[in-house]
Amino acid sequence: MNEIIKPSAILLIITAVAAMLLGVVSETTKEAIAAQSAKTEQAAMEAVLPGEGLEFETLLDTANGDAPDGTISKVSKATANGELFGYVITTNPSGFSGAVVTMVGIDAEGVITGLRVLSHAETPGLGALATDPSFYEQFAGKSGKVAVTKDGGEIQAITSATITSRAVSSGATEALDWIAANGGAN
Template sequence: MKDILKTGLILLVICVIAALGLGLTNEVTKGPIAEQRFLANEQAKKEVLPDAASYADITGEDLESIVSQFNPVTEAYMGLDASGNTIGYVFKSTPTGFGGNVEVVTGISNDGTVTGLRVGSHNETPGLGAKAKDADFYEQYAGKSALDQIGVSKTSSDGNDIQAITGATISSAAITNGANASIDAFNWIIENGGLEN
């Protein structure tokens, strides 16, 4: 009986020390991880809407309307020129791909042109769906019209279609769904006369 209590006490002490160690590690790394996510988000905005001098968060009822109507869009920003005029919009969406949610950042200028798309964090298959982060894939979206939905073709990127990644049609379609939700949100904003910053 004493041996069982002794073993249990030793295990309890080990568990408490391990839990404290994990908690301390979490506290120490929480700030740097949040900072890295913020910097990656800022970089993605600059890459998809490069003509903007700054970006303003869309918040409050406007964001609630966008998120509720245009799933999987989760965040939205106005791209501003040096004078503070809105020149376009950036949307972050999280469509479901083959391996789970895929973070997609899409930029659209006021003239209705997709200015860029980037893929952030994802769990897509290495060597297949993970190729969505390659410039050969995501650069297909730049220049597409936001007046119509973007399609996915297995053979070529004609008109408003992009060519799917070979062997990763589900990932390609998911990313395109994120871009199309962003296009729908953009068109809703434009139809409602834009947003004030």
């Protein structure tokens, strides 16, 4: 009997101590982690929709339990001095391997002000180049429907990564469509 109880009791003590330790570390780092992800998001929003004294209002956020709209996971409306300035929309189009999380900034006229790929699992050296300025800077100034040159659009696709380039383009188009459908832009 002792042969069963003793090892089990010791294992129980080890796991209990480990759980307690993890609880303490989780509590102490929780705020710093939340602050980091808020900072990253804030920096990305400022990069895609540059402007002075913008106030953001969240219209849709899957993190708060809202249902996604297509692949759109987050929509924020930006106002400056009470007037509509633009929108920041996060879309999750499917790339070569998994979702390519793309944040698009669109001004009140429905023109893209900036675009960033926030996270992805694309091939290093190929699709992963979507985070390179030479690719994402092409999107600024585009409106209506965005597509790569192969599909008759104006976006120069990344060499050997057409699928990723198409995904980002479709994310941009989806964001523009959302604004058209929701009557945000004039």
